[in-house]
Amino acid sequence: MISIDLIQNLAKHIPQLSKSFIDFDPGWLVSGMPFLLWIGDRFRRENANSSMQYSSEADAKVQNQRLRDEVERLRSLLLMIANLNSTLNYERVLEMTLDLAHNALEDTGDSRLVSALMLFSKDDLFIASARGLPQADLRVTLPGSSGILGESLGNVQTHITHDIRNDPELRRFVSLHQCAVAITLPLVVGLEIYGLLLFGHPEGEYFSQDRVEILEAVAQQSMIAMQNAKLYRDLEQEKERIAEIQEEARHKLARDLHDGPTQSISAIAMRVNFARRLVQRDPNQAGEELFKIEELARRTTKEIRQMLFTLRPLILESEGLVAALRQLSEKMEENHEQKVVIETKDDVADDLEMGKQGVVFFIVEESVNNARKHAKASHIWVRLRRKGDLLYLEVEDDGAGFDVESVQSNYEQRGSLGMVNLHERTELVNGIIKIVSKPGRGTKICVTIPVTMEAAEDLHRHGFAG
Missing domain, CATH: 3.30.450.40 (GAF domain)
Incomplete structure (x- = not known):
């Protein structure tokens, strides 16, 4: 190791050395330790040589000058190490590595x-x-x-x-x-x-x-x-990806508001105006129109509640993932007459982090909505099971199906972000996703989620486990 006594001893003879160390922030010394160990060894050898008795004053001056030159060169290398450690540009680090190697050689x-x-x-x-x-x-x-x-x-x-x-x-x-x-x-x-x-x-x-x-x-x-x-x-890159996901979520919310509640509220305003004109001319018909307005208002309320639920289901935080999935099934039946069957045990995800439970819920919600909107499925099955430190999720439907290879090869160019969202959310939980589908034969989405970091490393080492 580099001893303080060695540095102080050499500093007595080579004043530049003390200045060299004063110029540097002590914080980088830890990351620069491999190179400093080598420099310390060089200092030991030079210090040993400098303690020898010289036959003439000229020899001593030559040796002292050589030591000064060596210290100056090592100081230059220390500056390069400091610059290397402070650089966060990956490509620049690669270039500076070879510069450091060339300059370090005598x-x-x-x-x-x-x-x-x-x-x-x-x-x-x-x-x-x-x-x-x-x-x-x-x-x-x-x-x-x-x-x-x-x-x-x-x-x-x-x-x-x-x-x-x-x-x-x-x-x-x-x-x-x-x-x-x-x-x-x-x-x-x-x-x-x-x-x-x-x-x-x-x-x-x-x-x-x-x-x-x-x-x-x-x-x-x-x-x-x-x-x-x-x-x-x-x-x-992760910050940029999160920003893109947030931006897409905002766009999706804007589209859903425009296609759902906004249209309904506009229709309510028009019907109220129509009913107001009917009150004096035909009270009975005005009453029927008010009844239709009430039904439309109730339906709009359901749509807004469904949107709030999918944005952040409160039951997820209070009762956990399984309860949230079952409530999702109930709301799909209530609002869209869509059959969603949940097959799982109550305690299957009890020890899964709440953040991961939220991601798994949104994977299910995205898959179910895709099956309802695009596949026109009559039935959707959501299965969640546990084996060791791995959680296995399946979302299967009996809908239209699609050509997986064709969609995955150009989904980014087509602008459809459903597949993108599924893959990115799977990555957020260190999981692996597999999609099986054929036209006319339904779709099955399989996601393997590791519960621990050890399970995540093992999963990615061996690939998909279903």
Whole structure:
């Protein structure tokens, strides 16, 4: 570890060092620890060398100047680390990682060093950032399953090869044909492998132990910065997605108000005006008209209550998901004469978080409305069962059905957001959705919802479980 005594001892001889540490916010030191460990080791070696007795004053001056130059270079690297850790732009982090690696190596003026940062996209590695590679190499994608890449990713360790031309994957890089040595460093956080760093150089002995340690520190440092930037990017994307869902909810509410209560209230106003003119001319007919107005007002009240229920059913918070589903069934029967059969046990979702219960309810509500409006189903079945830490939801109807593959391939272009809402709400509960349907044979929507984080990880590792 880097000791305060070491820093203070070296600071007595190298005044610039104290200024270097004063310039930095202590908060970034935690995330910069991998690189600082390497710097601390370098300081120990330099401090040991500086304590030697020199044969002449000239030798001492040369050594002191070398120490000053080394401290200044390390201070420059500290600045780069601080900038890397403070950058939340993911693409910028990738570029800065290679800049840091090139500057950390002693021969900063050596332009023969080639490098690439490769990340996984599905099952293949692609070049996310590079230095010294021609355009043809930038388009190369590799499986990372054989040669030095396969070894490095397989045992999650740094590997060096002097046989680049015979490597089954590295030989595809034209720029590496001029290199005598190549080194790969895996980029790993926990059990997740993001990709690797690749460096090559014409000198066979270029990657000394010291330089390997530098690059390993850079790899660790870059993974911390990449993970922070990725989390920030995912958060921004999630905020945008939530904003889109809220905007669509507002649009849906506006459409429902326009097509339902607004039309009904307009009709009530017209009928009241008509009844007012009938009062003196034909009281009996005016009474019949008032009766029709009353029926229309009652129907409008039901529509508004149904809308309020679907927006936020109070019974969901007071009695839970199963009670809310049963009330949804009753309201569908009362307002639309739609048969919705609920098949579940009372305690099936008792330990499910209230937020997740709300999402599951809206998945059911969306599916039931789609079946009623578009499939013209006579019957709709909602089944909810529990197996271990997984909750299984099925919404089945005997309606018209549709071609799932055709709809899913272009639903975004068609502007129909029913399918989008189902998929996005399933993602909110870390679930997996599967839709089975054929024209004329009804539709079945199956959603698997994990109750715990461990179940979520296992579910996404093995795929749909129904």
